Amino acid sequence: MALPKGFLFDFDGVVVDSFDSHYSAWTSAFRELFNEKIAPFPKSYAGKSPMIIAEYFCGVIGKEAQTKELFFLKDEHIKTRFKVPKLLPGVREFTSLLSKENIPYGIASNATKQFLKNSIYHLNLNFPTVFGVEDYIKPKPAPEAYILLAETLGFIEDDFKDIWIFEDSLTGTKAAKSAGMIPIGITTQYSEEELKKAGSFLLFPTLLEAYQHLTAK
Structure with a gap:
């Protein structure tokens, strides 16, 4: 054809x-920032931009104001703790x-x-x-x-x-x-x-x- x-x-x-690669970075960044356990990743957020995902995770614990902080920290974790x-x-x-x-x-x-x-x-x-x-x-x-x-x-x-x-x-x-x-x-x-x-x-x-x-x- x-x-x-x-x-x-x-x-x-x-x-x-890459689910484990991303979610492990979200998890470690979230723990570092808030000293709390992160929420499960919602399937409906698959493919969305990382900023929207960060906003979701922060929103679960009422910390939307720190969305950008989580976004940048997760990006840092994905570099320093890179999981192939x-x-x-x-x-x-x-x-x-x-x-x-x-x-x-x-x-x-x-x-x-x-x-x-x-x-x-x-x-x-x-x-x-x-x-x-x-x-x-x-x-x-x-x-x-x-x-x-x-x-x-x-x-x-x-x-x-x-x-x-x-x-x-x-x-x-x-x-x-x-x-x-x-x-x-x-x-x-x-x-x-x-x-x-x-x-x-x-x-x-x-x-x-x-x-x-x-x-x-």
């Missing part, structure tokens, strides 16, 4: 399973295929740039173009992240309808749809039904099944 013109990837839940996330299936196969076919691709994530760079370095991944939450005025679910990445890769608006975006969250799926591109759901976080309702065009358990679908004779 003919391949799309470009492929854009979310990071957490698509390229890596787990690579999900199909990533290396996918990037090898796209490099071989000379198809532009990159990452646009609501995670911080430092976390993305550290993860890519430690996992030895081939993602030369990477954007994190600091690169946007409006993070996902706004479309800015994916529009910025697509334009950086050399695409114009007419190309957007032929660009696939791999997303595991409802937040990111909405961003992909708003950007006028094709959201492809990865069901590591949400069900097929939930992702389809948010706008996913196709659904796969991981990138490996998506890769197999695209390379099937």
Whole structure:
């Protein structure tokens, strides 16, 4: 089958399973700041920007005024106590295929740039173009992240309808749809039904099944 013109990837839940990496940093930062146990992570916050997540955790104990303080401390903990996330299936196969076919691709994530760079370095991944939450005025679910990445890769608006975006969250799926591109759901976080309702065009358990679908004779 003919391949799309470009492929854009979310990071957490698509390229890596990073829940433990992030939540351990939230937990240690929260304990340092408030000397209290952090609340469980709510599934509905998957894919949201770290500032919104920090606001949630602070809000649980009525400390919203310290949202920024928690955000920056968590970012510090994720650097100094970095926990390498787990690579999900199909990533290396996918990037090898796209490099071989000379198809532009990159990452646009609501995670911080430092976390993305550290993860890519430690996992030895081939993602030369990477954007994190600091690169946007409006993070996902706004479309800015994916529009910025697509334009950086050399695409114009007419190309957007032929660009696939791999997303595991409802937040990111909405961003992909708003950007006028094709959201492809990865069901590591949400069900097929939930992702389809948010706008996913196709659904796969991981990138490996998506890769197999695209390379099937």
